[in-house]
Amino acid sequence: MATYKGIKGFKVQSLASDPTVEDTVGKLWYNTASAVLKYSALGGGAWASGGAMIAAKYNMGSAGTQTAGLASHGNPGYTLASSTYNGSSWTAVNDALTGRYGLSGAGSTTAALVAGGWSPAGAHNNTESWDGTNWTEVSELNTARQYLPNNGIQTAALCVGGAPAASNGRLNESWNGTSWTEITETTTGRYGMAGAGVQTDALVFGGKTQPNATQILTEKWDGSTWTEVGDLNNARGTLSGCGTTSAALAYGGAGPAPVDVPNIQTEQWNGASWTSVANMANSAYGRSSIGTSTAALAGGGTPVSPTTVTEEWNDPTYAIKTVTTS
Amino acid sequence: MANTYCVATNWGKGFVTHQDRNNFYLSGHAGNVWAVGNNPAGIGWINRVSGTGKLKAEAQAIVDGKIEEVQAVWDASSAENKDEHFRPEKYTLP
Numbered sequence: 001m002a003t004y005k006g007i008k009g010f011k012v013q014s015l016a017s018d019p020t021v022e023d024t025v026g027k028l029w030y031n032t033a034s035a036v037l038k039y040s041a042l043g044g045g046a047w048a049s050g051g052a053m054i055a056a057k058y059n060m061g062s063a064g065t066q067t068a069g070l071a072s073h074g075n076p077g078y079t080l081a082s083s084t085y086n087g088s089s090w091t092a093v094n095d096a097l098t099g100r101y102g103l104s105g106a107g108s109t110t111a112a113l114v115a116g117g118w119s120p121a122g123a124h125n126n127t128e129s130w131d132g133t134n135w136t137e138v139s140e141l142n143t144a145r146q147y148l149p150n151n152g153i154q155t156a157a158l159c160v161g162g163a164p165a166a167s168n169g170r171l172n173e174s175w176n177g178t179s180w181t182e183i184t185e186t187t188t189g190r191y192g193m194a195g196a197g198v199q200t201d202a203l204v205f206g207g208k209t210q211p212n213a214t215q216i217l218t219e220k221w222d223g224s225t226w227t228e229v230g231d232l233n234n235a236r237g238t239l240s241g242c243g244t245t246s247a248a249l250a251y252g253g254a255g256p257a258p259v260d261v262p263n264i265q266t267e268q269w270n271g272a273s274w275t276s277v278a279n280m281a282n283s284a285y286g287r288s289s290i291g292t293s294t295a296a297l298a299g300g301g302t303p304v305s306p307t308t309v310t311e312e313w314n315d316p317t318y319a320i321k322t323v324t325t326s
Numbered sequence: 327m328a329n330t331y332c333v334a335t336n337w338g339k340g341f342v343t344h345q346d347r348n349n350f351y352l353s354g355h356a357g358n359v360w361a362v363g364n365n366p367a368g369i370g371w372i373n374r375v376s377g378t379g380k381l382k383a384e385a386q387a388i389v390d391g392k393i394e395e396v397q398a399v400w401d402a403s404s405a406e407n408k409d410e411h412f413r414p415e416k417y418t419l420p
Contacts, residue, residue, distance in 0.1 A: 021345055046347035052338040088339050120406075211409070260412035264353065281342055282354040304356040304396050304414045309336055317344035 012037070021318050028323075037323035045268070045294070045315025047280045051089035053299050055081060056306035058286030059238065061096075061103040061114035062150065063130075066295040066312055068109045070130065071288050075101040076306055078119040082135070084109050085290075085297060085310070096135045098126045104148035104195075105289065106157035106175075113138075113154045113175065116162060118146035123163075127180070129154060139179045143171055147238060149195030149204050150289045156199040158221070163191035165209050172221075174199060186219050186226050194241025194289055196248035196269070199223075203245045203269070206253060208237035214255030218274070220245055230273040234265045238285040240301075243293035246271040249313065251298055254285035262303045266313070268293055282309050329420060330364040331385035332377030333357065346371050353420055356392035359385045361420050386419050 013029045024040035031038050053071065060074030067087035073079060078099035083090040100117030103124075107113050110132035117124045125144035128135045145162030152158050155177035162168040169189025173180040186204065193207030193215075200223035207215050214235040219226045232250060237260070239253025248269035254260040262283035267274040284301030291297045296313040300306065329351060335358050336342075342352060350363030350371065360377065362368040372379065380388070393414050400413045 043344075043348045046344045047342075048344045048347060049336060049341035050339055052336070254412065261415065261417070278347065279353070281347070281352050303354075304393055309354070310338065314344055317348060319345045319348040 018320050021320055024320060025318050038320055039323060040318050041321045043317045043319045044278060045266075045313060046278045046317045047266070047298070047311040047313050049281070050297065050299070050310035050312040051085065053308040053310055054083050054090050054092055055079070056308045057081070057300045058284070058302040058306050059101040059147075060286070060288060060300060061105040061117075062288035062290050062299070063105045063107045063112040063114075064109045064290050066291040066297045069288065069290040069297045069299070070109045070112050071290075071299050072096045072105075072112075072114055072130070072135075073100055073103055073117060074300065075286075082130075085299065090299070090310070094134050097128055097137055098124060100124045100126070100146070102146035102148065102163075104157070104159045105150040106152040107154035111154040113152075113157050115141050115157075115159050115175075115180075116145050116148045118163075127175075141173055141180050142182055143168055143173070145171065145191075147191040147207075149193045149241065151195040151197055151202045151204070152199040158195075158199055158202055160195065160202075160204050161186060161190050161193050161207065165189040165191050169209065172226075184224060184226065187228055188215070188217055188219070190215055190217070192237035192239070194239045194250055194253075196241050196243040197221075197245045201245050203229075203248055205241060205248075205250055205269075206232055206236050206239045212260070214260075218269075230269075232267055232274050233276050234263070234267065236263050236265075236285075239263065240287045240289040240298060242289050242291045242296050243269065247293040249291075249293040249296050250274065251280060251296065251313070252284050252287045252301060260285075262301075268315070277315070280311055282307070282311065284309070328364055329361045329382075330368065330372070331380040331382055331419070332360050332362060332372045333380060333385070333388065334360055334372070334375040334377035341375060342371075355385075355389045355419065357388040359388050359419070361385070382419060389419060390416050
């Protein structure tokens with residue numbers, strides 16, 4: 001039986017102003033103020049501003065997700081300051097125990113682990129565990145080193161590579177919740193890599209083999225063996241990263257050599273290769289490595305001097321478009 | 327299309343939205359300088375964030391000045407700091 005809508009069609013909604021973009025997905029409406037038809041279109045990933053960090057810093061420890069992130073330690077000042085992000089703003093939480101920067105991170109805002117780093121006292125082997133309220137010193141790394149990627153969770157993490165590359169860049173230590181054990185080394189010694197994935201299925205990418213030798217190398221860990229996989233498109237060190245071995249994100253950093261220019265580039269990993277996607281708004285290295293390949297958080301970093309700027313990556317994004325005729 | 331330039335302070339969440347990034351080119355630089363795609367959406371963003379419009383030469387001078395400040399600090403810093411951190415170099419705004 002014919003229906004009214006079948007005969008007359010659907011009525012396009014008239015609105016005095018555009019609704020929030022998140023409420024418009026798949027919708028068409030008539031904007032009475034500007035007298036145009038509008039619709040919401042699916043777009044690629046993009047970076048947007050997030051809430052500013054409490055204090056400018058870079059090369060921090062970091063963990064968590066875009067809406068529940070943790071940033072600890074970092075430079076300048078080999079700070080102990082820690083803060084959490086709720087999707088809108090950063091809140092100061094209890095200080096860490098040992099000031100340093102260039103640490104590895106793992107876990108979440110309620111259960112995180114950071115290890116290694118550097119301060120004027122030298123390279124650190126300290127490991128600190130975060131329970132959502134307080135930091136506790138736990139068993140030390142076997143080898144003190146700095147500029148380390150994020151891999152794993154609080155009770156099952158990796159600590160891969162580190163500076164100096166010649167002596168420490170291939171090291172790989174595994175954390176079982178109680179202690180670190182040296183396991184199979186990576187193929188190419190590097191520091192300042194970014195990481196993704198978990199203790200038994202991880203990815204490390206980028207980094208430097210020497211101060212002015214940024215790398216595009218990506219290595220995949222299956223729990224027992226490292227395998228070199230698809231290269232980054234853009235060489236850089238002290239970049240940030242997050243995600244898994246099948247869907248990762250690389251962003252920011254410094255490079256390529258010989259001039260360590262802060263980087264705005266973002267690349268997405270699909271399990272086989274890296275693809276360049278939308279740039280960040282602000283170039284920087286040493287940003288937080290938080291989130292997933294579809295929802296990441298880049299806090300702080302240093303473009304020219306340390307910054308509080310935070311950017312949020314989302315993929316996909318939606319944009320309100322105007323219907324045009326030609 | 328050439329970019330236009332402004333100075334605006336990033337207040338955080340909402341300063342630049344995903345929709346902004348889909349609608350026009352944007353890059354942030356030292357001294358709160360922004361290079362903005364010169365289209366209606368970009369101009370609308372400058373108005374929304376109360377940006378102060380600058381000629382490219384003016385914007386470039388602000389960025390250069392900030393970089394010179396940091397270069398001076400770097401030049402006076404320890405050898406250890408110089409090993410760990412690069413000396414910022416001037417560049418041309420997009």
